[in-house]
Structure formats: structure tokens, C-alpha cells
Amino acid sequence: MGGAKKGLGRGLEALIPSLGLEESGAIKEIPVDEIIPNPFQVRRNFDQKALEELAQSVKEHGLIQPLIVTHDAESGKYQLIAGERRWHAAKIAGLSTVPAIVKEVSPRQMLEIALVENIQRADLNPLEEAEAYHFLIEEFGLTQEEVAKRVGKSRTAVANTVRLLRLPPEVKSALAEGLISEGHARALLSLPTPELQIKALEKVVKQGLNVRQTEELVRKLQEPKEASPRETPPDLKEIETKLGDNLGTKVKILKGRKGGRLIIFFRSDDVFRSIYERLLGKQN
Structure with a gap:
């Protein structure tokens, strides 16, 4: 959790300057109970054991990296933009206040930052990631290419992840x-x-x-299955038997709606020659 931007990748790093976070740097202590979750948080599950380990670290060293919050006019509280995992850990650790940077952002920016923060830290499972991409595309009209640029991934990677929703x-x-x-x-x-x-x-x-x-x-x-052979009607079976006896080999008749096939089997060149001669003999 060292530098604020260390290891975050191109996605979040690209968003931070657009929010003016670099220029502000104003950190204030905010009561833990005055903070509410980000409604656009794409991560639904937090590893309880990992949270407790982080809480222990917070007890010993405090929160090294401040949360990012915005004013919520409806509740009169502060709404999380980034750092929900640290916020939960701070509550477990029993902190009464936490360091935070207050910024005014749009709902779209809130979603983007929450998404990118989790993705760059590998905090989302594949389905949560897919749903977040889908939300950006459907609700905010971003293309897959635009989403890919924001999270530092290829368009193909984004497309493949979204397909999981099917x-x-x-x-x-x-x-x-x-x-x-x-x-x-x-x-x-x-x-x-x-x-x-x-x-x-x-x-x-x-x-x-x-x-x-x-x-x-x-x-x-996905391999095509061989069609199970149909039972040969009695009248055709009788013809197969007579033809087979006459030609001295096995004969198969396959009949369809508009025609069919007559298959004559042979085991060797000699048998083939014998069949050939018998057929010619029939014609003469």
C-alpha cells in the first residue's frame, strides 16, 4: 500500500489526473460513520480473513493511503469513491476517523474509479468484472475499446470477459x-x-x-453424431436378400423420400470381378 499510484496500471492512473487529485492533495480526517458505500461498487464479496489481516495492519500503522470520497447531497454524508476495503478494515480496527480526499465527481467517474481500482488490484471475480464492463457499456454508452483503454486491457480481453454473462x-x-x-x-x-x-x-x-x-x-x-441406422422395411429386406444371394455378396438398400441408394459390398478384387461379371450377365 506504499505510494498512492504504485502498481495501479494505466487505468486508474489515467483517471486520477482528470479528477484533479494530483493538484489537490488536501487530506482531511472524516468520521468513519459519516461515510457510506459507493453505489457503483462492482465488488460484492470481501474476503473476511484478508479484511481482518488488513485491519490488524491498520491498527499498527494506520491508513497509509487516504480514501477518496465525495459529498452526497441526499444523505448529507460522504460517499466512497475508492478504498472500500480500507474503509471496512478501519471499522474492524476500531478507528473513529479515517484520512480522506474529498472530490466532486460524476456517477460515471465514480463507477470508472471503483472498477479500475478493483481490476488493477485483481479484487474482482470474472463475473463481477464482466458486469462492470457491461454496465459501463450499457449505462454510459462506452464502446469496448473505450472500456479497454480505461482499465489498461485489450479490447479482445474486455469482449471475452463480457461474453461470460451469456x-x-x-x-x-x-x-x-x-x-x-x-x-x-x-x-x-x-x-x-x-x-x-x-x-x-x-x-x-x-x-x-x-x-x-x-x-x-x-x-x-460438438462432433456430429452418426445417425442411428433405420430399420429396413420387410419388403426391402427381402429384396436385399435376393440380390445378395444372386450376386454372392452383401447388399444394402437405403431409401429416402425421393430416391435412394443401392450399396453392394465386396471384400476383394476377385469378389468385385465376380459381381461385375454377374451384373453384365444379367444385362446380356
């Missing part, structure tokens, strides 16, 4: 709970129906398949 609830739950990885989930996306995706998921979890094995399973599930 998975059925069962697969999403497995991903959120850590039963499968994002790599597993992306492989399952290749299957054409939710039913197949769920069927594959069950095998992946039950057999403990890795991503490569899951990709192989998906490939096999």
Missing part, C-alpha cells in the same frame, strides 16, 4: 464460487446450448478437469 446461471454460480476458472468458463461458452454447457460443467467439476481437458470435452460434444 452463460447459464449454473455455470455462473460455479465460476463465482471458484469451482471452475475463467478459462473453463470460456471453453464452455463454445457449446451451442445451455443444456450442453451445464452437462459439460457437471463433468468438469466431477472429474476435476483442467482447462485443456475441458476444451477437449467441448470439442467432442
